[in-house]
Each structure stands twice: as C-alpha cells, then as structure tokens.
Amino acid sequence: MSFLAPLFLVALAGLAVPVVIHLIQRERRQVVVFPSLMFVRRVPYQSVQRRRIRHWALLLARLGVLALIVVAFARPFVRGGSSAAGPAGAREVVILLDQSYSMAFGDCWARAQAAARDAIDALGPADRGSLVLFAERAAVSLRSTSDRDRLRAAVAAAAPAAGATRFSPALQVAGSILADSPLPRREVVLVSDFQRSGWRGAGTARLPAGAALTPVLVSSDPNARNAAIVAASLARSTFAGQERITITAGVVNRSARALAEVAATLEIDGRAVQTARIALDAGGSGSVAFDPVTVGRQPMRATVRLPADALEPDNAFHLVLRPPAPVEAVVLEREGAPETSSLYLVRALSISDDPRIDVTRRTGGTLSDEDLRRASVVIVNDAPVSAGLAPRLRRFVESGGGLFMVLGPRASWPPEQPLLPFAPGPPVDRSRGDAARLGAIEYGHPVFELFRAPRSGDFSAARFFGYRGLSTPAAAPAAAGTASDVLARFDSGAPALVARAAGRGRVLMWASTLDLTWSDLPLKPIFLPFLHRAVRYLSAYVTPPPWSTVGQVVDPSRVRAESGEPRLAVTPSGRSVPLDDEGSDVLELEEPGFYEIRGQPTDQRPDVVAVNVDARESDLTAMDGRELAASATGSAGASGSAGAVADVTPDAQERAQRTWWYLLWAGLALLGVESMLAARASRTT
Amino acid sequence: MATSSPSTAVPGARFVDPAVLARIGNLELVARTVVDGFINGLHRAPYFGASVDFAEHRGYVAGDDIRRVDWRLYARTDRYYVKEYEADSNANFTVLLDVSKSMDYGSGGATKLEYGRILAACLTYLVHRQRDRVGLVAFDRDIVEHVPPSARHMEVVLHVLDRVRAERPGALRAPLHKLAEHFGRRGVLVLISDLYDEPDNVLEALAPLRFRGNDLIVFHLLDRAELEFGFTDASSFEDVESGEQLPVVPDTLREQYVSLVRAHIDALTRRCAEARVDYALLDTSAPLDHALFKYLTTRDRLMRVR
Numbered sequence: 001m002s003f004l005a006p007l008f009l010v011a012l013a014g015l016a017v018p019v020v021i022h023l024i025q026r027e028r029r030q031v032v033v034f035p036s037l038m039f040v041r042r043v044p045y046q047s048v049q050r051r052r053i054r055h056w057a058l059l060l061a062r063l064g065v066l067a068l069i070v071v072a073f074a075r076p077f078v079r080g081g082s083s084a085a086g087p088a089g090a091r092e093v094v095i096l097l098d099q100s101y102s103m104a105f106g107d108c109w110a111r112a113q114a115a116a117r118d119a120i121d122a123l124g125p126a127d128r129g130s131l132v133l134f135a136e137r138a139a140v141s142l143r144s145t146s147d148r149d150r151l152r153a154a155v156a157a158a159a160p161a162a163g164a165t166r167f168s169p170a171l172q173v174a175g176s177i178l179a180d181s182p183l184p185r186r187e188v189v190l191v192s193d194f195q196r197s198g199w200r201g202a203g204t205a206r207l208p209a210g211a212a213l214t215p216v217l218v219s220s221d222p223n224a225r226n227a228a229i230v231a232a233s234l235a236r237s238t239f240a241g242q243e244r245i246t247i248t249a250g251v252v253n254r255s256a257r258a259l260a261e262v263a264a265t266l267e268i269d270g271r272a273v274q275t276a277r278i279a280l281d282a283g284g285s286g287s288v289a290f291d292p293v294t295v296g297r298q299p300m301r302a303t304v305r306l307p308a309d310a311l312e313p314d315n316a317f318h319l320v321l322r323p324p325a326p327v328e329a330v331v332l333e334r335e336g337a338p339e340t341s342s343l344y345l346v347r348a349l350s351i352s353d354d355p356r357i358d359v360t361r362r363t364g365g366t367l368s369d370e371d372l373r374r375a376s377v378v379i380v381n382d383a384p385v386s387a388g389l390a391p392r393l394r395r396f397v398e399s400g401g402g403l404f405m406v407l408g409p410r411a412s413w414p415p416e417q418p419l420l421p422f423a424p425g426p427p428v429d430r431s432r433g434d435a436a437r438l439g440a441i442e443y444g445h446p447v448f449e450l451f452r453a454p455r456s457g458d459f460s461a462a463r464f465f466g467y468r469g470l471s472t473p474a475a476a477p478a479a480a481g482t483a484s485d486v487l488a489r490f491d492s493g494a495p496a497l498v499a500r501a502a503g504r505g506r507v508l509m510w511a512s513t514l515d516l517t518w519s520d521l522p523l524k525p526i527f528l529p530f531l532h533r534a535v536r537y538l539s540a541y542v543t544p545p546p547w548s549t550v551g552q553v554v555d556p557s558r559v560r561a562e563s564g565e566p567r568l569a570v571t572p573s574g575r576s577v578p579l580d581d582e583g584s585d586v587l588e589l590e591e592p593g594f595y596e597i598r599g600q601p602t603d604q605r606p607d608v609v610a611v612n613v614d615a616r617e618s619d620l621t622a623m624d625g626r627e628l629a630a631s632a633t634g635s636a637g638a639s640g641s642a643g644a645v646a647d648v649t650p651d652a653q654e655r656a657q658r659t660w661w662y663l664l665w666a667g668l669a670l671l672g673v674e675s676m677l678a679a680r681a682s683r684t685t
Numbered sequence: 686m687a688t689s690s691p692s693t694a695v696p697g698a699r700f701v702d703p704a705v706l707a708r709i710g711n712l713e714l715v716a717r718t719v720v721d722g723f724i725n726g727l728h729r730a731p732y733f734g735a736s737v738d739f740a741e742h743r744g745y746v747a748g749d750d751i752r753r754v755d756w757r758l759y760a761r762t763d764r765y766y767v768k769e770y771e772a773d774s775n776a777n778f779t780v781l782l783d784v785s786k787s788m789d790y791g792s793g794g795a796t797k798l799e800y801g802r803i804l805a806a807c808l809t810y811l812v813h814r815q816r817d818r819v820g821l822v823a824f825d826r827d828i829v830e831h832v833p834p835s836a837r838h839m840e841v842v843l844h845v846l847d848r849v850r851a852e853r854p855g856a857l858r859a860p861l862h863k864l865a866e867h868f869g870r871r872g873v874l875v876l877i878s879d880l881y882d883e884p885d886n887v888l889e890a891l892a893p894l895r896f897r898g899n900d901l902i903v904f905h906l907l908d909r910a911e912l913e914f915g916f917t918d919a920s921s922f923e924d925v926e927s928g929e930q931l932p933v934v935p936d937t938l939r940e941q942y943v944s945l946v947r948a949h950i951d952a953l954t955r956r957c958a959e960a961r962v963d964y965a966l967l968d969t970s971a972p973l974d975h976a977l978f979k980y981l982t983t984r985d986r987l988m989r990v991r
Contacts, residue, residue, distance in 0.1 A: 030920045035787035035797075035911060036881040037924040037931055039945040043938050 004075035004657065011070040015063050055681045061674035068667030077657040089184035090126035092144065094174040095119050095151075098192035099158055100135040100165040101313040102617045105193070106220025109160055112191045115216045116155045119189040120148050130177050131155060134170035135163030136551035136614075144177060162313055162550045162592050164614035165198030171205035171632050179208045186211040188632075193219055196623040197616040207632050215625025220310070222620070226254040227262050227280065227306050228314035230615035234321070234546055237292065243324050244292035249304040249317060251288055253280035254618055264288040267303040268321075295323050299608050301594050314618035318594060318610035319546045326356035327539045330375045334383035334410055335363050342381050344522035345406075345514045348531045355541045357532075364389050372396045376539035382408025382513055390417035398503025402538025407468040408513040420509060421484030421500040425469030428494065435463035439491040445499065446537045447487060447508075450529055457526040459488070466518040467511045470495045499537075506538050547610040553586040554595075554609055567599030572611070742766040777834040777872025778812040779820040780805040781864065782846070784829055785855020786926045787881055792910035793970055798851045800969040801877040801906055804976050806846055808875055811977065813839045818872075821845055824860035825853040834872065854926035857882055857890035865893030873900045875980070880905050884952040888960055895960065902963040902980060905953065907946075909970045914942045 003009065034040070097116050103109045116131070123129050123146075131141040131154045141154045170190070178186040188207060192198070194217055207213060231250040236243055247266060253259050259280045266274040276288045293302070299322045306315040329349055331342050342361060349357045362371060364386055372378070378393060378401060385393065394417055397403050405411065407424050415423055430436040438459040443452040451457035467490060484500035490511075498509040512518045514531070521527055535541075548554060567579040572593025579587065579599070589595060589611045596606040745754060745765035755768045782805050788798040795803075809819045813836075820834030821842040830845045832838050857878065868874070874894055880887050880903070894901050910916070916935035923930045950966055957964035965979045 030918060031930065032916065032920045032922050032933075033790070033925050034922045035790040035879060035908070035925055037922060037927075037929060038881055039942050039949070040922055040931055040933060040938065042945055043941045 001076055001078055004077060006074055008070060008074035012067060015066055018059065018062055055677065058674065058677045058681055061670055061677055065667050065670045065674055068663050068670060072660040072663035072667060075657065076659045078659070091124065091185040091187055092128050092178055092181035092183040093119065093123060094130045094132060094177050094188045096132050096134055096170045096174055096188060096190045097155065097158060098165055099133045099161045100617055101160055101162050101613055102165065102193055102195060102311065102620055104160040104313065105226065105311040105620060106224050108193055108218050108220045111218040113155050115191045115218060117152060120151045120155065123148055128183060132170055132173050133158050135161045136166055138170040138173040140173060144181060162590065162613050164551065164617035165192065165195045166200065167198050167628060168205045171207065175207045178211050188213045189216060190214065190625065191216045191218060193217065193620065194622045194625050194628065195617065195619065196621050197619060199623060205632060206634060211633060213629040213632050215629050217622065217625050219622060222256050224255060224310035225259065226310045227259055228252050228254055228615065228618035229304055229306060229317040230618065232304060232317055232319055243295045245295055245321050246289065246292045247302060247304065247319065248287050248289045250285060251278055251280065251306065252285040253283060254620060256282050258282045263307055265305045266290045267305060268293060269301050293321060295321050297323050299323065301608060301610065311618060313592060313613045314615065316592065317612055318592065320608050320610045322544060324356055326358045327377060327535060327541055328375045329357050329377040329379060329535055330360045330362050330367065330371055332367060332378060332380045332383050333361060333363050335365065341515060343515065345379065345381055348528050349535060352532045355536065357535055375401065377402040377404060377535050379404040379406065380411065381406045382411050384410060384412040385414065387414045390414045394419045397505035397507060400504040402505055403507045404534060404538055405507065405509045406514050407509065407511050408517060419502055419507060421498045421507065422470035422472055422495065422509060425471045427466055428469050429466050431465040435465050436467060436490045436492060437463060438488050438496055440489045442485065442487045445485065445487050447533050450533055451526065457529065459526055462519055462521040462524045464490060464512050464519040467494065467496065470498065470509065470511055508534055508538060547612050548589055550589055550592055550611055550613050553588050555586055567597065570596040570598065741769050743769060776817045777820065777870050778817045779822060779834050779872060779874050780808060781874060781876040782821065782823045783855055783878030784823045784849045784851045785825040786851050786853060787855060787879055789851035790908055790925060791969065792908050795969055797879055797906045797908060797969050802846050804904065804973055805877060806843055807973055807977060808980055809839060809842050822864055823849045826856040826859060828860050828863060857887055861890040862893050865896065868894065868899055871898040875902045875904065877904045877906060879907060880953065884949065884956050887953060888956045891962055892960065895962065903957060903965065904976060905964065905966045906969055907966065909968055912946060912968065914939045
C-alpha cells in the first residue's frame with residue numbers, strides 16, 4: 001500500500017485536535033447567573049466527569065470521519081507485487097541494459113550488471129526473459145528465453161560501448177519483443193543511468209498496452225573527477241607558404257568539485273607534442289589553445305587528451321588535420337585569344353579561399369588527358385569545342401567532372417555530342433535600347449542559394465548587351481537521360497544559366513560572356529561569389545569534416561578504388577571491415593579513434609576518419625526514470641526499484657487507485673452516523 | 686409553598702405587579718399607594734389595629750396612676766375604675782433586610798432585593814401609620830445599615846432602603862446574633878431574606894432574636910425561577926455569591942432541584958413553627974398585598990394572644 005499524495009497524511013495530526021480541545025478547553029457554554037447553587041450542587045450530577053469523554057461512539061465517529069477523508073485525499077493505492085496483486089500468469093520480461101559509455105563511470109557498470117542479474121533472478125520458472133543492450137542503437141542479445149544461465153552469461157559478457165544513450169530504439173525493441181510474446185504479463189526492466197540527453201525521441205516510443213516498465217537507476221559518486229573534451233575548432237592560416245592549423249579544444253568539468261589543474265596534451269600521429277593546462281570550476285568549462293601545427297601533404301592524426309578520470313572515453317578527442325584540397329580548374333580558351341579574355345575569370349577564381357581553386361589556362365589544342373584527370377572543373381571560356389575535344393569533355397563530365405560552358409560570340413559545340421542541355425544559338429544584340437538584365441533566378445539552386453536572402457546580392461544590376469540564344473537540341477537531352485534546369489533567365493525570357501547533370505558530373509551553360517565583351521557582370525559585387533559558387537557546385541566540393549561521432553556513418557565510396565585493390569576499413573581496435581565495392585553500403589562508426597579506409601592508390605596514405613564519442617553523453621545529469629516509464633507506458637504509475645515490478649495497465653491502475661473513492665464514501669457514511677449520534681447525544685444531555 | 690392567588694385571599698385588594706412598583710423610584714409613594722389601597726380595600730375589616738381604642742374598665746387598686754382613673758364613670762357609679770386601652774401602641778418595628786448578593790436576582794421583573802425593599806417600605810409605612818416606631822437593619826455577612834427604631838425614622842428608613850445595594854455574599858448567623866444584643870425592647874422583627882442556608886442554621890441564627898420576646902416574622906423571598914427552575918438550555922450556572930460555575934442540564938436536573946427546594950421550604954416551615962416564628966414564603970412575581978395581609982394577620986394574632 002502506498003500513497004500518491006502522502007503529504008496529505010500530515011493532516012492526520014488533526015485527529016488530535018478534538019481530543020486536545022476536549023482535554024484543555026473549558027466548556028464554553030452560556031453562563032447563567034444564579035443566586036445560589038446550594039441545591040444544584042446537591043443534585044447527584046456527573047459534574048466531576050465533565051472532563052471525561054461521555055460519548056465515545058460520537059468521538060470515534062468524528063475521528064473516523066476525519067481519518068477516512070484524510071487518507072482518501074492521500075490517494076492510497078495498492079502496489080502490485082510480482083506475485084501478490086498482479087494478474088496471475090507467466091511473465092515476459094525484457095531487460096534493457098544501457099551500455100552507453102557513460103556507464104563506465106565509476107562503478108556504474110558493475111551495479112548495472114548486478115541489477116540485471118537481480119531481474120534475471122526474479123524470473124519464475126514459467127517466465128521468459130530477453131536481454132537488450134542499447135546505447136545509440138539497441139541490439140537484442142538474447143530473445144525470450146527461459147534459460148537464466150544464458151541470460152546471466154550474456155549480462156556478464158556485456159561491456160560498455162562507445163555510443164551515447166538513446167532510450168527510444170531500446171523501447172521500440174522491447175515493445176516489439178513484448179508484442180510478439182504470448183505470455184500474459186509483460187514487463188520491461190530498464191537499467192540505466194538515465195541521462196537526460198538520452199531522452200531525445202523517446203517521447204514517441206510506447207510499449208504495448210498492459211506492459212509495465214520498471215526503471216532501475218544506477219549512478220555513482222557525482223564528486224568523482226570527470227573532465228571531458230566536448231569540442232574542438234580548427235583555425236587555418238598560411239605562414240611562409242605552408243598551411244598551419246591552430247587547434248582549440250573545449251574542456252568541461254562535469255564533476256561537482258573544481259579541478260585545479262587539468263593538463264591537456266596534443267598528440268600528432270601518436271606523438272605528444274604539446275601540453276596546455278587549464279583550471280576548471282565545478283561544472284565549469286574552458287578552452288585550451290595549442291600552438292599552430294604545420295600541415296603536411298598527407299592527413300595527420302591529432303588527438304587532444306586529458307588525464308585519466310572516472311569516465312575515460314570522453315578524455316580523448318580525435319581530429320584529422322587534412323592538407324588543403326584545392327579544386328583544380330582548367331580554363332579553356334580559344335586559340336589566339338588575348339591575354340585579357342580570361343582576366344576577370346582567372347583572377348576571380350584564384351582568390352577563392354573555400355575551396356581554394358588552382359587555375360590552369362589551356363587552349364583546345366593543349367588540353368592533355370593528364371589535365372583532365374587532375375581537373376575537377378573545366379571552364380570553356382568562349383571557345384569553340386572541336387569534334388575531337390567534345391567526346392573527351394563528355395567522358396570527363398560523365399566520370400564526375402564539371403563543365404562550365406561560357407557562351408561568347410565565338411563559342412560552339414559540335415551538335416552530335418549530346419552533352420549540353422541546349423545548343424548554342426545565334427547571338428542576340430541588346431546593345432541598342434535597353435540592355436538585357438537577369439530576370440527570374442532559381443534561388444533554390446546551390447549556385448544561387450547564397451543570394452537568397454534579401455540584400456544578399458543584386459543580379460539585376462548587371463547589364464547584358466549581348467547573349468546567345470539557346471535552342472533545345474533535337475535528341476541531346478533525351479540521350480543524356482537527365483533533364484536540365486534553367487537557373488536564370490534574361491528579362492526577355494531567354495535562358496541565361498542552365499544546369500544539367502550528366503553521368504556523375506555536372507554541366508553549366510552561361511549564355512553570355514564572363515568578361516566585359518557582352519556584359520558588365522565582372523564589375524558587379526556578385527561576380528566573385530557567383531563564380532565561386534558555380535565552381536564549387538560543378539566540382540561537387542564537400543569540406544571533409546575533421547572528425548565524426550560514434551554512431552554516424554560514412555560513405556566510403558568517396559575513396560576511389562582506382563588501384564583495384566579490395567577496399568577495407570580498419571577500426572581503431574584493429575578489426576578489418578571489408579567494404580563492398582558496389583558502393584551501396586555505409587561504414588558505421590562504432591568506436592572512438594581513427595578509422596583507416598584502405599584501397600587507395602599505393603602512393604597515397606590511407607584515408608583516415610577521426611571518430612569521437614558523443615559529448616552529450618558525458619553530461620551525467622539524470623532524469624527521473626519514472627518520467628520515462630510514464631511516457632513509455634502512457635501512465636504515471638510505474639516506479640520502484642529493481643525487482644519490484646509495477647502493474648501499470650490502465651485497468652489495473654484504476655483498480656489499484658480506486659481505494660480513495662471507497663474511503664471517501666465510507667467517510668461520508670460515517671458522517672451520517674455521526675450526525676445521528678450527535679443528535680441523539682444532544683437530546684440526552 | 687406556592688403563593689395562592691391574592692384575589693381570592695383578599696377580595697377587593699388592589700393588586701399591583703411588583704415589577705411595576707419596582708420602576709417607581711419613590712419608595713414612600715410606592716408604600717402609600719400599596720398600603721392605602723390595601724387598607725381601603727379592607728372595608729372595615731376586624732383586623733384594623735387600634736392603638737387608642739378602649740378595651741375595658743377595671744377596679745382601681747393601690748398603686749395605679751390616678752391620672753388613669755375614669756372620672757366620668759366615678760361620677761356615675763361613685764366607684765374608681767381605671768380605663769384600659771386595647772393596643773399598647775408605640776411598639777418597635779424593625780425590618781431586617783438581607784442585602785446579600787444572592788438577593789440581587791430576578792428572572793423576570795423585580796429582583797428579590799427590589800421586592801424586599803418595596804415590602805419593607807410598605808410595612809414600614811403601614812406600621813408608621815399606626816404610630817409604631819420603625820427601624821431598619823440591612824445586612825449581608827455583616828451589618829450594612831442600621832436605623833434604630835424611632836417614630837421619626839420613617840423618612841430615614843425609606844432613604845436607607847433606597848440606598849442599599851446587594852454587593853457582598855451573605856450570612857445569617859453572624860449579623861443576626863450581633864443584632865440580637867441591640868433589641869433590648871421587645872418589638873416586632875421582620876426578616877426579609879432568601880434564606881440560602883440549611884434550615885438548622887437559619888433557625889440557629891433566628892433563635893437569639895426570639896429570646897427577648899420579639900415577635901419575629903420571616904418573609905422568605907424566592908424568585909419564580911428559583912422555585913420552578915424553568916431553564917431549558919444546558920448552561921454553566923454561576924453562583925452569584927461565590928462565582929463558582931457548574932455545568933447544568935436543566936432538563937435532567939429540574940425534578941430533583943424542585944424537590945430539594947420543596948424539602949427546604951417544608952423544613953423551614955416546620956422548624957419555624959416549632960420555634961414559634963412566623964414564616965411566609967413569597968414569590969417575587971406575586972403582588973405585595975399577600976405579604977401585607979400575612980403581616981396583619983400575624984399582628985392580629987399576636988394581639989389576641991396577649
């Protein structure tokens with residue numbers, strides 16, 4: 001028997017009030033002055049008994065009324081024990097054991113295993129148990145077995161993983177196990193440290209109706225030393241022609257006591273190179289900046305490490321310091337073009353920072369296969385493309401390159417090569433009258449997305465005195481198999497910029513020039529960002545993240561298997577994971593550290609992915625397990641410790657809590673009896 | 686003893702509610718109103734006292750004052766006769782008024798003290814008309830006021846009566862014993878009290894008054910509430926003299942209370958009769974004429990006995 005509102009029981013002290021009043025209070029009756037009590041005193045009257053209780057039944061009735069009402073308001077309910085009040089029958093018990101890395105804190109894991117064993121020991125002969133280990137994801141370790149020894153062995157074999165806590169997948173797995181179970185009673189025992197960060201998404205996970213959830217909280221000493229590196233930032237700079245990276249790490253003190261000196265060590269390729277110290281208040285945070293590190297030509301593995309404490313996995317933060325990866329762009333000019341024909345274009349591209357663009361100028365005759373192999377983007381700047389060059393460019397695009405066709409008065413494309421979305425048409429002269437301006441622009445496209453916000457660039461300021469009309473080639477788009485998008489149009493409605501995907505590459509057609517021949521666009525502020533965005537789009541440039549988080553997946557297909565060797569990934573613990581060459585699979589990052597992805601050409605070092613644990617998990621702030629239980633079961637009744645299984649089905653809960661209703665009615669009935677007793681007593685006295 | 690209806694006892698008497706009389710401030714006016722009305726209503730009743738009325742002649746004996754010889758009779762009969770008169774007037778008449786705090790009680794109109802005050806005034810006035818000497822003693826546990834009997838003290842008695850207040854608890858024995866020594870000359874003593882004491886104690890207190898040959902009339906004043914105990918609500922009853930409180934449920938108590946009061950009155954009646962003390966119970970809600978009638982009958986009886 002427990003109470004939902006036990007504070008109301010304090011009112012039971014009010015039971016003493018009538019008794020105390022009776023004992024200490026004089027009878028406050030109307031005083032009648034009488035000449036002499038000589039005769040009154042002689043009457044054998046029980047005046048000496050006036051301090052004694054004469055109407056025991058009345059007093060008890062009143063005390064009973066008070067007690068019943070108070071207890072009713074305290075909302076008593078019967079907690080269903082595992083064998084007492086619950087419905088009879090075998091149980092299907094799912095033990096959810098949190099194996100997130102925060103369970104390695106102090107002695108949490110040992111206590112969690114003990115709690116799981118307790119739940120296993122509580123299984124009856126007809127009961128069946130399942131063990132689900134969960135962190136970021138949930139995995140069924142043992143499903144619905146009555147073999148308790150196997151369950152115990154599975155618990156003993158489990159160990160904390162590197163993932164962060166998430167309750168939602170675990171509850172869904174438990175729900176599916178319970179839903180499949182034919183046993184009448186379904187229970188979930190959730191053993192966890194109940195970090196609040198694990199709650200995300202758990203609000204929607206529901207157990208089947210009638211299932212009970214018992215949260216078992218395991219926690220350790222909050223005063224234990226626990227510092228964590230939660231983030232790092234990389235600042236790139238160039239010094240003496242070499243790129244340098246300054247690493248700044250964010251350190252948080254998760255413990256309840258201040259840490260006077262925390263030594264943070266920076267390791268490069270496994271070698272400690274720098275140490276910085278920081279003092280942290282209780283619950284405070286700070287940042288540690290290391291001296292700049294010069295980046296070589298190959299990716300470097302950097303690790304910021306804190307001294308060992310109660311929670312180990314969050315003491316190391318791994319990074320990959322990559323050399324700069326410029327986009328190789330080839331500007332293709334016509335033979336005999338003046339030096340200034342690509343002046344604006346080349347200057348604009350060469351000052352790009354993110355990504356850096358290395359520009360190579362070629363003519364149609366000097367463009368070699370090696371140029372194409374190295375290049376990511378080819379910009380045909382108002383140059384005629386010969387019938388021999390077009391197929392090479394087409395192959396270049398279909399293998400993943402980007403082609404930017406800038407259509408000046410001299411540009412041409414052999415119509416038999418179906419690569420361009422439109423065939424260049426005759427020039428349109430707008431030098432007389434109003435110059436053409438850009439009208440409709442597809443701001444949703446990556447090229448123009450930067451200018452989407454108001455006052456982020458005015459394309460209508462540029463004037464176009466001439467452009468090439470574009471006409472749809474008869475069979476080209478259909479042959480290419482993909483549609484084309486008109487990203488911008490002149491005010492006459494003619495297409496100005498057209499995009500098209502071809503194979504793995506992309507094609508952009510600009511209907512005017514990128515110098516001052518036909519427009520003043522190079523003089524406008526939008527010219528640089530527009531050109532940079534266009535090249536970035538064409539090269540499909542993606543900034544590789546310096547680190548990933550456990551639980552994320554990476555697409556290893558970005559590693560080109562040009563060497564023909566079988567590709568494989570080596571985990572930080574040294575395990576080899578073969579990668580499917582089809583490119584359809586993903587590599588799941590399960591451990592903190594550095595993953596190597598091998599299979600590159602022999603002259604390159606293996607690609608490296610730095611993986612860190614989820615920093616949110618290092619925050620050990622716990623939530624109320626009953627809150628989770630209430631959300632998962634849809635009721636607020638489940639609570640308790642290990643082994644105590646609450647019956648929280650709505651019907652059972654209603655049954656268990658209905659007592660207060662009866663008590664209230666009993667109190668009212670007793671009140672009626674009290675009224676009758678009081679009336680009778682007042683008549684007789 | 687419940688008071689019988691005065692209208693049947695004294696036909697034609699003028700009945701005035703004591704509650705009305707109590708509101709009249711002037712005691713002399715009250716006394717005159719009551720007494721004159723009472724006397725006029727008697728219609729030459731044989732009880733009229735005569736202080737100078739002729740009683741009989743007797744033969745002169747040596748030693749008689751020759752001034753009392755009836756010379757007219759000597760002229761007719763040539764014998765000496767001495768004239769004797771009926772009433773030996775100028776008796777001392779003293780009212781002993783209990784002014785203890787218990788007398789300051791009245792459930793309806795007049796309190797017992799007011800009633801006793803009017804009664805004393807009436808009797809004084811009545812007696813004064815008969816040329817008797819009037820005096821007054823007010824007492825509680827001690828003597829509060831003492832007006833010695835005198836033919837000229839009528840006004841003083843009325844004034845003192847008007848002035849006394851019931852303020853202290855009372856006792857009978859001490860003041861009455863002390864008084865008894867002062868009544869050297871035989872007279873009529875009227876005790877007006879509620880007699881809240883044991884009958885034995887009352888009689889013991891009264892006994893010395895009788896020793897000097899005084900005629901003692903006891904008017905026992907009780908309120909209607911004291912006689913009938915007509916309370917209904919359970920209450921705390923407070924003794925007006927001692928301040929003691931007792932929780933009382935009247936319904937359960939009344940029967941025994943009334944019987945106890947009745948036994949007390951019966952005992953007083955019996956014991957007073959044995960001690961040759963005239964005793965009369967007066968309900969303060971009854972008109973005064975009953976008391977006056979009682980006094981006159983007593984006085985008449987006394988004179989006859991003499």
